[in-house]
Amino acid sequence: MTKGSSEEIRKVDALIVGSGPAAAACAKRLVDAGYETVALERKALPRHKACSGILSPRGHRFLIENFGPLPKEILHTPSSAVGVTFHFPGMLSLSMNFDGGPTPHLHRKYADHWAMRRSGAEIHDLTEFTELQDKGAYVDVTAMKDERTVRYRARRVIGADGPGLSVVRSLYPDYAGQIPWFVVGQKFHAVIACPLDDRYFHFWFHPQLGHYTWSHARDGKQLVGVGFLKGENFDVRHQRVVQYLEHRHQVKLGPAESPEIVPANFGGSLINRYIFGKGNVLITGQAAGFFNMIAEGMSCALHSGAIAGEAAVESFRNPADVQRTYRAMIASEVRRCSDQWNPLEIAFGRPHEADFRGALNKLKVRERLSVLREILSFIKLYAPLNWGRQILRHSVYRQVLGRYDSARWL
Amino acid sequence: MNTANISSPGLYAETLAKGAIPADHVHPDSLKGIPRRQTNPARWNGEGWDAFVGALRAKNVEVREKKQTCLVYATDCGGLAYGRPHGVTLAGSAEQISAILKEAQKRRVPVTVKGGGLTTEGESVAFGGLQLDMRGMNRVISVDGKNMTVRAQAGIHWHTLAEALRRDGLDYLSAPLNLTASVGGTLGVGGIDINSPRLGPSADQAVSLQVVTPTGEIRECSESENPELFERVLLGYGQFGVITEAVLRVRKFTPITMYYFYYGSLRDALQDLQLLVREDAADYCGILTILDKAINLLVAFDSDEREHAFFEKWRNRIRGHGEPGFALRMAWHYGLRPWRLGEALYLLGRKRALEPAFKPGQYMENGKIVDRAVVFGNQVWKFWGGRQMVIPDLAVNAEKFVEAIERGNAVCRKYFPRYTLYCVGIKLSGRRQRYELSCVPPDAVDFAYGCEFEPLLGDAIYSREYLQTFKNEIYDIGVDMKTSYYRFGGMMKGYIRRAFGDELVDKHLAMKRAADPAMILNPDVIF
Numbered sequence: 001m002t003k004g005s006s007e008e009i010r011k012v013d014a015l016i017v018g019s020g021p022a023a024a025a026c027a028k029r030l031v032d033a034g035y036e037t038v039a040l041e042r043k044a045l046p047r048h049k050a051c052s053g054i055l056s057p058r059g060h061r062f063l064i065e066n067f068g069p070l071p072k073e074i075l076h077t078p079s080s081a082v083g084v085t086f087h088f089p090g091m092l093s094l095s096m097n098f099d100g101g102p103t104p105h106l107h108r109k110y111a112d113h114w115a116m117r118r119s120g121a122e123i124h125d126l127t128e129f130t131e132l133q134d135k136g137a138y139v140d141v142t143a144m145k146d147e148r149t150v151r152y153r154a155r156r157v158i159g160a161d162g163p164g165l166s167v168v169r170s171l172y173p174d175y176a177g178q179i180p181w182f183v184v185g186q187k188f189h190a191v192i193a194c195p196l197d198d199r200y201f202h203f204w205f206h207p208q209l210g211h212y213t214w215s216h217a218r219d220g221k222q223l224v225g226v227g228f229l230k231g232e233n234f235d236v237r238h239q240r241v242v243q244y245l246e247h248r249h250q251v252k253l254g255p256a257e258s259p260e261i262v263p264a265n266f267g268g269s270l271i272n273r274y275i276f277g278k279g280n281v282l283i284t285g286q287a288a289g290f291f292n293m294i295a296e297g298m299s300c301a302l303h304s305g306a307i308a309g310e311a312a313v314e315s316f317r318n319p320a321d322v323q324r325t326y327r328a329m330i331a332s333e334v335r336r337c338s339d340q341w342n343p344l345e346i347a348f349g350r351p352h353e354a355d356f357r358g359a360l361n362k363l364k365v366r367e368r369l370s371v372l373r374e375i376l377s378f379i380k381l382y383a384p385l386n387w388g389r390q391i392l393r394h395s396v397y398r399q400v401l402g403r404y405d406s407a408r409w410l
Numbered sequence: 411m412n413t414a415n416i417s418s419p420g421l422y423a424e425t426l427a428k429g430a431i432p433a434d435h436v437h438p439d440s441l442k443g444i445p446r447r448q449t450n451p452a453r454w455n456g457e458g459w460d461a462f463v464g465a466l467r468a469k470n471v472e473v474r475e476k477k478q479t480c481l482v483y484a485t486d487c488g489g490l491a492y493g494r495p496h497g498v499t500l501a502g503s504a505e506q507i508s509a510i511l512k513e514a515q516k517r518r519v520p521v522t523v524k525g526g527g528l529t530t531e532g533e534s535v536a537f538g539g540l541q542l543d544m545r546g547m548n549r550v551i552s553v554d555g556k557n558m559t560v561r562a563q564a565g566i567h568w569h570t571l572a573e574a575l576r577r578d579g580l581d582y583l584s585a586p587l588n589l590t591a592s593v594g595g596t597l598g599v600g601g602i603d604i605n606s607p608r609l610g611p612s613a614d615q616a617v618s619l620q621v622v623t624p625t626g627e628i629r630e631c632s633e634s635e636n637p638e639l640f641e642r643v644l645l646g647y648g649q650f651g652v653i654t655e656a657v658l659r660v661r662k663f664t665p666i667t668m669y670y671f672y673y674g675s676l677r678d679a680l681q682d683l684q685l686l687v688r689e690d691a692a693d694y695c696g697i698l699t700i701l702d703k704a705i706n707l708l709v710a711f712d713s714d715e716r717e718h719a720f721f722e723k724w725r726n727r728i729r730g731h732g733e734p735g736f737a738l739r740m741a742w743h744y745g746l747r748p749w750r751l752g753e754a755l756y757l758l759g760r761k762r763a764l765e766p767a768f769k770p771g772q773y774m775e776n777g778k779i780v781d782r783a784v785v786f787g788n789q790v791w792k793f794w795g796g797r798q799m800v801i802p803d804l805a806v807n808a809e810k811f812v813e814a815i816e817r818g819n820a821v822c823r824k825y826f827p828r829y830t831l832y833c834v835g836i837k838l839s840g841r842r843q844r845y846e847l848s849c850v851p852p853d854a855v856d857f858a859y860g861c862e863f864e865p866l867l868g869d870a871i872y873s874r875e876y877l878q879t880f881k882n883e884i885y886d887i888g889v890d891m892k893t894s895y896y897r898f899g900g901m902m903k904g905y906i907r908r909a910f911g912d913e914l915v916d917k918h919l920a921m922k923r924a925a926d927p928a929m930i931l932n933p934d935v936i937f
Contacts, residue, residue, distance in 0.1 A: 029874075032450065032537070033484050034477070034494030061441055065904070068448040071422045072435040080437035100444075102437035114422045120453050307873040313492065317484070328871035 008151070012036045014312055015141055015154035017129045018161035019045060019116045021059075021298050022285025022305030026158050027121035028066050029309025035316060037121040038152065040143055042128035042164075046113035050186060050260035051298075052214060052225065053108055054081045054201050056353045057100025059299030066306070067118040070104060074111040076218050081105055082199040084294050084354050088374040089206050091248065092367055095197075096359040102199075103295060105218070124150075129166045132157055134279040156312045156322065159283040160305055163265045168287055171278055172410065179268070180385055182211060185234040185261040186225035189242070190254030194222055196245075203294060205378040209241050211266075212293070215251075222253055227264060229384075234261055266291050269300075270341045271390040274334060275410040282326050284308035290337050296353065300337045307333055327406055334404050344395040428929040429919045429937030431907070443889065447904040450491065451934040454538030458517040459496050462540075465513045466499075471506055473497040473540065483524065483541045489798030490874045490881075491532020491901050495522065496539055500546035501565055504620060504628045504654040510542065511652070511931065512626035518928045523648050525565055525592025530799050531900030533647065533935045534595070544594055547654060550574040559617055560660050564594025564653040572783045581663040581783070583615040589787035594653040600645050600836075600849045600896065602860050604696040604708070607687040607835035611850075613644045614839055620655035624926030628654075641843035642921070645850070647899050648932035649918075650925050664712040665778035666694065668768075671730025673705040674739055676819070680812050680833070682728040683707055687835035687857055688808075691724040692716070696834040700866075702819055703740070704757055710782070756828065764793060794830065794864060800877050802884035802902075803862040805836075805894040807854040811861070817887045818863045825880040828866035835859055847910055847918045851894040860896050899935040906936060 013035035016023045023039050030037040041047065053076055055063070063070060072079070080102035085095040116123055127145040141152040159167025165176050196202050198217035206213060212227030224245065226237045238256065245251035268274050268289025277283040284290075285301040292300050311326035339351035346356070360368055382388075397405055431446060463473045474480075475497040485492050501507060514521045520539030527534050544565030551561040555578055562571055568582065569589035575581055584603040586596055597619070601612025609615065618632035621643050629651075631640035642650040673679035679697055686695045686709065694710035707730050711717040744754040767789050773780050806814045815833065822829035836858045838850060850858055863884055865877075878901065888895055889908045899906065907915050919937050923929065929937070 028450065029492070031453065032494075033492035034481050057441060060436070061444065064441070064444075064446050065449045065901075068452065069432045069446040070435055073422055075435055079435055080440060101439040101442045103440060104436045110422070117422070118452060303875050306875055310874050317481075325871060329873035329876075332873055332876040 009140075009153050010038065010151070011153045012038045013154065013316065014038075014156045014158060014309075015040065015139070015152050016121065016158045016160055017167050018159070018164075018285070018287070019047070019123060019125070020049065020112050020160065020162055020285065020301065021115060022162075022287075022290075022301040022308070023158075023160035024112065024115035024119045025062070025066065025302045025305035026160055026284060026309035026312075027116065027119035029306050029313055031120035033313040033316075035313065038154075039116065039121045039123050040127045040129050041123060041125040043125065045116070045123060045125040046109045047125075049108035049112060050184070050262045051106075051108045052186075052201065052216065052223070052295075053104075053106040053111075053218070054216070054295040055104045055106055056295040056299040057098050057103050058353060059296070059302050060100070060103050062299065062302045062306075063104075063115065067115050070111075071114065074107055074114045076105045076107045077220065078198060078217060079105055081201045081216065081295070083201070085197065085200040085202045086356075087202060087204045087206070087249075088371055089208075089377075090370050090374060092363070092371055094356075094359045094363070094371065095200060096354040096356060098295070099353045099355070106298070129161070132167070132170050132281065134281060136279075139280045155280065155316065157281045158308050158312065159277065159281065159287050160285045160308070162286040163263050165265065165287055167277075167281065168275060168283055171281060171283075172275070175275065175410070176265075179265055181230040182227050182264040182266045183230050183232070183234060183261060184212065184225065184227040184264045185238060185259060186223050187238055187256035187259045188218065188221040188223055189256055191217075191220075191222050192252035192254060194251050194253070196222075196249060196251060201294060204241075204244075205375055206244070207378050207381040209244060210237055211381055213241055215241075215245065221257075222251070224253070224256075227266070230263065234259070264291065265289070267385065267387065269334075269337045271387050272334070272338055272394045272404045272408045273410075274330075274408075276323070276327055276330065278323060280322060282308045282311065282322065290333070292337055292340055294352075294354075296337075296340060300333060303336070304330060304333045327409065331403060331406065334409075335398075338394070338404055339398070341391070342395045342398060343391065344399050428933060429922070443908055444904060449901045449904055451493070451537040453493070454496075454520050456496055456538060458519060459539075462513055462517045462519045463497060465517075466510060469509050471499060471509055473499050480541075483536060483543075486524075486527050486529045486532060486534050487799045488530030488532065490530070490800075490878055491535045493532070493535040493537035495536035495541035498541045498543055501542055501544045501654075502546050504622050507542065507622045507652050507654060508626040508628050510540065510626075511622060511624055514540065514930045515625050515926075515928045518930060520930050520933045522932055522934070523652055525595030526567060526590045528586075528588055528591045528595065528799070529900060530801055530897050531902050533900040533932070535900075537934055539930075542652070544592055544652075551655065553578050553580065553660075555580070558660050559657050561655060561657045562593060564597075564656055565592050567592060568596070569783065569787050572781075575660060576663060576781070579663050580660045582612075583659055583661055584609045584612050585783070586612065587786050587790045589783060589790075593656055593658070597644055597653055597656060598646060598648050599898065602834055602836055602896065604694040604710070604834055606860075607695055607837055607857070608690060608693060610837040610839055611645075613844065615659045616644060617657040617659055619643060619653050619657070621651035621653055623651045624931040632657075642925075644844040645848040646844070647848075647935050649922050649936055652931070665775060665780045666710045666712055666782050667714075667717055667778050668694075668708060668710040668782075670733075671707045671709070671728060672733065672736035672739075673707065673730050675729075676702055676705050676815065677812055678729045679705045679707050680815055682730060683833070683835065684808060684811065684859075685727065686724065689724070691720055696832065699831040700757060700760055701753065701828060702823075702831075703743070703753070704736070704761070710779075760793075764789075767792065794832075797867065798877075799864075800867065800881065801862045801864045801897070802881035803860060803896045804884065804888050804891075805849045805851050805896050806859050806861065806891070807851050807893075808857055808859065810891050810893060811859045814887060814891055814893060815861050817891075818861055818884055821880065821883045821887070822863050822865065825876075825883075826865035826867075828868065830864050830866055832862045832864065833860060847906075847914055849894050849896045849898050852910070853892070858894075862896070903936055
């Protein structure tokens, strides 16, 4: 309910919606170049964020180079992950270390806040974006704060609000209803016995557990998470994973605490269906479809956010169509993100920051075949989404032309 | 409007002395070998700025603070680092700069110096504080034809200096090919030219300097007067003072004769370049390539005697051939690869544009280029410049030269469809102090080699992220091979400790702290 409104309009060069890694990276680029930048966050900062918190070495380097060395307050315990262990239903486990050595285990609540503050942008928290109108020379934005309407006028607006998609909904009201939605949830357990190596992030290629099933140590507890298509019951799914870990891996856990559930617009990067905005409005980070697995998600959020900031800066300095500039610049990050899901790149290239093929090659031939068979069986889990042919088509396109088809981007 | 309610202002506070590397809270082995350096610096917080400006204005020093003025200085030629000064002062005199630095020390205000702005890693970009634009000091003070020296203000561009020297039939010894570099900036980083194999870096042609130290003292220095300061400031990356005037050696101006030799093998061309450099066979020599296909060794001579000697003693020892051979080889290569027609047409187009550009009628006389400074200066911008200059490089000793080039070219191939390579030898004058912690590789003896890798971007748009990733991959080769870098500092400063080790860097950090107690002069370049 709106109690009142302020007619005062805050004029800025750039308005960023969101305060996660993509928003911080975007703000850093804008503020560095001297442009007045405000970021809107609907919650009070620092705000909680459900996430594994494992950041890839590329993302770690980005954080250091742009925001400075990581203070200990933004890290969980253990403060790092050495690598990833893949587990398969046949009880084969495949461990691989990150290329750049151990990588941070971020406490997202504080890490996001730290990066945002280090960006130098002005942050308006408890301020929820509601709508925008692109007037050509500028964009009028309306938000709510303390049940009052607040107004902004920005030369560029950047939607970096993750799966909330509030800016995307303003531009494309039907978009959210046209994509499949997943649910990703995690719970924390006291550890009674846990033979899983706490230096690694553990992931299960198991079609009966979920589309994305993982576990790792955090602050003296064991985190157990599972992702699945929206519509199913999280508690049931989660309990199934806990029981599986107990029966097959002898992981004995105490009762679950602190359930965290978030929606996920997963899939855009698999089928090259990104959404980058229109007019003076840019979409970046997870909101744009940059969604990645196993430590690489925050990395592509950081890099795509920075590129959105660069495109905005470029459009201020050399008047040009900001969308054209952004789409040209973002192509490299699309390649990077989509390559990590591209079966041909995985088979013949080296798209990840951990050497999956190297680890696979260390297995006996029989074991290798077993792993490949189980991965194939896992991929079938996604069959109802009808992504198979699309993935194949884009994989071949990438191999032939060296890029992904930008005509697919919204 | 309320801003975020920060529960504690010191929530993530970690105060570090400038240049110090903090403990790693992630893991001792994380990002192996990459020191934890913020290479896109945070903007200075502006504390004390108003009082600083007030004090300067009381001394009649003008500081321009308009946003539009400051935004002009947002980036450098590299276009990868962006910053904005709080204010800009156009340099006018050593006394004015002295007043600025004294106030800056007192009030801890960063001062970033910019000459031609041809840095590519943000070295001349101010991340807040004062931008000192040296282009206000751009006069030739005196030409001494008897002692063959010129005294000029340090903000002068090389092409302006060349123009002044021509009136007396003189020329500078060596300058960067890009003549919009300033003299002061060049002396601070080295400066290489295709005559560097004979004459060394531009910094080595300096006879004496007038320097304003970071604490504001105006000093003359040379090999005999304040030699320690002289050696610190040359190739000192602006850490130990602002060069305000320079006395440089000059020579008699001569038209030059230039020859091009084409190669089918990059390795052969590199080895032949090393032969010519080692044996002082030409007055000028260097290699320019396009896509590893058009590999060109260029040699040039100041005199007919040197030219004749080359054809007598060295021509038969090098493996390059003339244009017909090159045309035949290209026809054969692309005839067998018709699917690469686009590449062939690109090379042909480039050749057609470049050839007349390097032999412009108005600058040719009896087959000689009358003013190579003008010809090269123009063409470098036209054909190698662009929206931004992306030129990561490696500076190596003779033994590592070929491997560094081959590895660097492989990186270029991975990132870009079109790229070029430029490399030259650099004569070293013994083990001078100025070479320590500089672009001169510590293991180079007699000669070093500069290898510049440049994507030909054309109209293509790339993100800064992509371009910096490319550059970092080139710089990683340097770490692996223990080389140095010509472009040294700014966004690649994380590589300095990797390349030179903590002991040497800490030694220079201690010298910097002694010379610049508040660490205000060019604070984000090296440390």
